[in-house]
Amino acid sequence: MSATLPELPYAYDGLEPYISRQIMELHHKKHHQTYVNALNAAEAAYAKASSPKERIALQAALKFNGGGHINHSLFWKNLAPSNKEGKGHGGKIADGPLKEAIVAKWGSVDVFIKEFNTATAGIQGSGWGWVGLNPQDKRLEIVTTANQDPLLTHVPIIGVDIWEHAFYLQYLNVKVDYLAAIWNVIDFQEAEKRYLEGTGGSKL
Numbered sequence: 001m002s003a004t005l006p007e008l009p010y011a012y013d014g015l016e017p018y019i020s021r022q023i024m025e026l027h028h029k030k031h032h033q034t035y036v037n038a039l040n041a042a043e044a045a046y047a048k049a050s051s052p053k054e055r056i057a058l059q060a061a062l063k064f065n066g067g068g069h070i071n072h073s074l075f076w077k078n079l080a081p082s083n084k085e086g087k088g089h090g091g092k093i094a095d096g097p098l099k100e101a102i103v104a105k106w107g108s109v110d111v112f113i114k115e116f117n118t119a120t121a122g123i124q125g126s127g128w129g130w131v132g133l134n135p136q137d138k139r140l141e142i143v144t145t146a147n148q149d150p151l152l153t154h155v156p157i158i159g160v161d162i163w164e165h166a167f168y169l170q171y172l173n174v175k176v177d178y179l180a181a182i183w184n185v186i187d188f189q190e191a192e193k194r195y196l197e198g199t200g201g202s203k204l
């Protein structure tokens with residue numbers, strides 16, 4: 001079963017003015033498609049490999065491109081057109097279990113965003129910033145991963161792509177401006193859905 005590029009759940013210009021159409025088109029049609037193609041090529045080569053040595057040699061490609069496909073598929077779904085722009089529900093966090101968990105952990109949504117942005121801006125090189133659900137104590141934590149490593153230690157609730165391809169065409173090298181802007185298009189409804197799935201439907 002081959003990996004395929006998922007459709008975006010909004011138009012390429014749907015996240016403007018926070019993420020430009022140009023970024024979204026390139027990011028989805030070129031970057032994500034490249035991970036999908038390379039993952040399928042690596043999977044096909046793995047299926048044909050006849051020795052452990054050949055299979056081991058393919059593992060870096062499987063991890064990088066498989067992670068790229070998993071991470072971007074999550075990322076598109078955790079964004080939505082901005083509520084502030086009257087285009088959708090992006091950036092709006094309603095009262096409910098997710099907001100309660102955020103406030104319980106960080107004191108307020110604003111403090112949570114500030115801490116997330118500080119931790120994520122500190123990633124050296126390319127990577128991802130995450131809000132993850134710790135499967136042991138069911139609490140939210142801010143974590144980062146390098147390159148295209150998928151989040152395996154936590155249930156991913158919100159993921160933010162910190163590769164330059166995600167922001168450079170609009171924000172140049174100013175990663176903190178991209179991070180400040182992206183909260184206007186975070187889909188907290190999707191995040192809450194993942195949170196409820198991760199907690200088994202009940203808040204702890």
Ligand SMILES: [Fe+2]
Pocket residue numbers: 027031072161163165166
């Ligand atoms: Fe990306």
